[in-house]
Amino acid sequence: SSGINAEYGDDFYEKPKIELYDSEYETMIESTRMDLEFNALFTTTALISYPDYVFLRSVLLRPDDLSVQSFQMLDLNLDGQVTPDEYYDLYKMFTKNDETSDPSVHLKTTLRVLLFDRDDSGSIDLEKFGNLLRDVQTNCLQAEFNRFRSKDSEDDRISVQGFMRAVLRRTKVTPIQRARFIDKSEVYKAIDEVSFDQFKSMIALINNFSDFEVAVRMYQIAKKPLSKAVFKRAAYVCSGEVLDDTIIDLLFFVFDEAGDGHLSHSEFVNVMRKMETSVSSAQKAKDDPGSIGLGSYFRKCIRNEMIKLYA
Numbered sequence: 001s002s003g004i005n006a007e008y009g010d011d012f013y014e015k016p017k018i019e020l021y022d023s024e025y026e027t028m029i030e031s032t033r034m035d036l037e038f039n040a041l042f043t044t045t046a047l048i049s050y051p052d053y054v055f056l057r058s059v060l061l062r063p064d065d066l067s068v069q070s071f072q073m074l075d076l077n078l079d080g081q082v083t084p085d086e087y088y089d090l091y092k093m094f095t096k097n098d099e100t101s102d103p104s105v106h107l108k109t110t111l112r113v114l115l116f117d118r119d120d121s122g123s124i125d126l127e128k129f130g131n132l133l134r135d136v137q138t139n140c141l142q143a144e145f146n147r148f149r150s151k152d153s154e155d156d157r158i159s160v161q162g163f164m165r166a167v168l169r170r171t172k173v174t175p176i177q178r179a180r181f182i183d184k185s186e187v188y189k190a191i192d193e194v195s196f197d198q199f200k201s202m203i204a205l206i207n208n209f210s211d212f213e214v215a216v217r218m219y220q221i222a223k224k225p226l227s228k229a230v231f232k233r234a235a236y237v238c239s240g241e242v243l244d245d246t247i248i249d250l251l252f253f254v255f256d257e258a259g260d261g262h263l264s265h266s267e268f269v270n271v272m273r274k275m276e277t278s279v280s281s282a283q284k285a286k287d288d289p290g291s292i293g294l295g296s297y298f299r300k301c302i303r304n305e306m307i308k309l310y311a
Contacts, residue, residue, distance in 0.1 A: 074124070163199060190250070198244050
C-alpha cells in the first residue's frame, strides 16, 4: 500500500485518486463478497481505510506464535471476543473522529463488514482472528510471488533465481554477496522452478528464524555443521512447515561455501539472521523511512490508550 488516495467524509481509503460519491461508496460496501471471507480484502472493490491499514500492518509484522497476544491487545475485557466497540477504541487513534469509539460514527469499510457483519452484530474470536491473519498473509505472499513469475508462465511457479531473490531481499547482505548467491543458483540444475507452496514454507521459516537459530545453537557451541536432516527437523519444529527436500538441497548448494555438504553457523545462520522485519516489504529504510517502526509505534499507542482506560 503506497499512500492515502481517496476521501469520503472524514475517512481516508486506499483506492485510485478519486472522490467517492454516496452511491459509489454504498455500492462498494454492499458488494463485499462475504463468501470469500478475508480474501475479499483483495478484490478490486474493497475499501481499506488508513486505520485498517495500520492495524493490519501491525499484526502482520508479528511472528505467528504471537497471534494470541495480538488478539488479546484488541480484546480489552479479555472475554475471548472482540466487539465493534473494542475495535474502535483502538481505531479512533488513527481517524479524525478521535473523541468516540462508537462504531456508528465511523464509515464502514470492507474489513469492518468482514469482521462484524453488515449491521455490526458480529464479533471476532481467536479463530476468526487467526483466519484474518492467514488469509491476509497468504494474499500478500501470493502478490510477492507473482512479481517473480515470468509473464508467459501459466503455472503457479517461479524460477530458482526468482526464489533466491525473494529470499535474499529479506536479508541485509551486501550487493556483492547477493550477486554471488544468485550466480550460484543460476548454475543449479536439479530443479528449474519453485512452487508457491514451497515458497510459502520457506517464508514461514524466515518469519520464525529467531526460533530456528535457538534450535540449532547447540551445533554452533559444539562447532558442528548442520546436516540436511537436522536442518529439516529444526525448520519443522520452529515453523510448523515441512520444507521440501528439493528446497533444502538448493539452500545447501547456494550457502555451502565450503562445499562439504553441510552448513556451518557462519554460512547460513549469520547471513539469514539479518532479516527484515516485514514479510511483504522489499524496500530499504532509505526508500521508505515512514514504514520503519510503524508496528512498534502502533503497539505503543495501544498500550498508552489501555493505561488510560484502566487507570
